[in-house]
Amino acid sequence: MYPGGAGSRKGQFESGTYEAYKLKRETPNSKLGALCAGVLCLILFGWFFRPEPAPADGRVHVRYWEKWTGFEEDAMRKVVDTFNARQDRIYVDMLAVSQVDQKMLLATAGGNPPDVAGVWDSNVVVYADYNAIQPLDDRCSRDGVGPEDYLAAYWELCRHRNHTFALPTTPASVALHWNRQKFREAGINPDQPPRTLEELAAFSDRLTRREGGKLVQSGFLPAEPGWWNWGWGHWFGGQLWDGRGHATLTAPENIRAFQWVKGFADRAGTRDLQVFQSGFGNFSSPQNAFLAGQVAMVQQGVWMANYIHNNNPGMDWEAAPFPFPEDRPDLANSTPVGLDVLVIPTGARHPEEAWEFCKFVQSQEGMEMLCAAQWKHSPLSRVSERFYREHRNKRIKLFYDLAARGRTFAPPPVGIWREWQDEMKTAFENIWTNGQAPADALAYAENRVQTKLDRYQESIARRYE
Secondary structure (H helix, E strand, C coil): CCCCCCCCCCCCCCCHHHHHHHHHHHCCCCHHHHHHHHHHHHHHHHCCCCCCCCCCCCCEEEEEEECCCHHHHHHHHHHHHHHHHHCCCEEEEEEECCCHHHHHHHHHHCCCCCCEEEEECCHHHHHHHCCCECCCHHHHHHHCCCHHHECHHHHHHCEECCEECCEEEEEECEEEEEEHHHHHHCCCCCCCCCCEHHHHHHHHHHHCEEECCEEEEEEECCCCCCCCHHHHHHHHCCCCECCCCCECCCCHHHHHHHHHHHHHHHHHCHHHHHHHHCCCCCCCCCCCCCCCCCEEEEEEECCHHHHHHHHCCCCCEEEECCCECCCCHHHCCEEECEEEEEECECCCCCHHHHHHHHHHHHCHHHHHHHHHHCCCCCCECCCCHHHHHHCCCCCHHHHHHHHHHCEEECCCCCCCHHHHHHHHHHHHHHHHCCCCCHHHHHHHHHHHHHHHHHHHHHHHHHHCC
């Protein structure tokens, strides 16, 4: 969903994994499953999660597992190194771990978890539901860490069932990016992006080009990059659920949103679109559809400036809030928000020392060091002028302001979000590629989501009886 940073879903934990594991443990007749699980645990916990020898330096060594690689890993290592150098009592050993969310759960179930782990905001709900992570309320209260320190949208992503289970690292909000050169070529003022969704569609038509009947350039594609296909209804005032356990995919606002989406496919032709999209390169490459000039406008996150810098540094681009419906000016400045987070697993050997490290990351110094190096904005309520002055993303303040004062939204805080997202992806593809009526595609998805949601909520209710 997101590229590596906030909200990245590569290899992300499927919400049913831990539930299935727990059910296998709690079902008396599953002897074969228990035997297989036991063998697997012996292998994993005897090798990958083997205990480390006592440190010779006299410091408490905190095991920190993090999902990041590349420049994002380097950014956090700088924070870790600074923390380690500032005092001589705690030493954080950072390890980059692929599929960290799944491996953390295995290690937690085996009684040998890391002391702190860097995961995604969507992991928080299911981890908390199954007691895989520690609530942080007492420590936050004791040390003065609270909602006033953060932008409200990000603080809420760290909470579940009225408890705080995580703390932020790098955040993300989303805006419209456009290629100023493509605007000029189409006779559009590059300093005046579309304000409404109706204008966006009109601009897109003007920016779309064909050669010999073949589509060679699109103004805007709702399917590119496709990471927020679940959320189109939010830009029209819709919601995915009522907050009380009922999916609302067939709400009029959601149907209207996907009718708007379908209009792009209808005008371009689904077959032509399939051929056109098949030529898009990888996101993190010069062949990225936006970076290569194949798509003139794109919905992208705060990280995009970094990818432009690395893959097309000469590109003349700008960013602004994503447009809103002409008849709904109250929906201006809407954006999805996402967050990378730190959690302390249940059974961590050094939770207090892990907390000390987490607190340093939450400091203005630690957070700005991390977010600046990852080209992100800060999730904190207070930001230094130096942070903005020296930041390499020329529109970093836009993304902060969208999260701070815009109309923010995020996926429903439910443990089946991965499956829910898959159902939304299927509905989108049926509308975008197969020409299915939005009302029908959303009704089918809603029925399937509701069945899974009911089942999950019933299982959680039994745990809290």
